[in-house]
Amino acid sequence: MHLAYLPVRQAGRRFEFNYMHIAHLVCKFPPYRGGMGAVAFEEAARLSELGHEVTVFTLDQKEKLDPTKINFKIKYLKAFPKCCGWVKNWV
Numbered sequence: 001m002h003l004a005y006l007p008v009r010q011a012g013r014r015f016e017f018n019y020m021h022i023a024h025l026v027c028k029f030p031p032y033r034g035g036m037g038a039v040a041f042e043e044a045a046r047l048s049e050l051g052h053e054v055t056v057f058t059l060d061q062k063e064k065l066d067p068t069k070i071n072f073k074i075k076y077l078k079a080f081p082k083c084c085g086w087v088k089n090w091v
Contacts (some may be wrong), residue, residue: 022047022054028067029058029074048072 026040044054053071059079
């Protein structure tokens with residue numbers, strides 16, 4: 001999800017881009033082992049190194065990454081309980 005992607009025209013016909021606010025939504029994320037989470041982790045790490053503001057939204061899990069060792073934000077979300085009647089009607 002790209003919230004801001006603004007090309008700025010510089011002198012000499014050179015284009016320079018401002019940073020973006022990027023959100024990744026993924027069901028599993030490291031330290032859990034899996035392909036989709038590993039790809040999201042690498043993308044988030046590399047985009048944040050380029051100066052973009054990256055936030056990863058993932059489901060709450062027992063094991064979590066140490067936030068001091070990464071340079072992007074992780075938001076852990078709680079899943080809907082499956083016991084609710086209206087959720088059963090949707091599934």
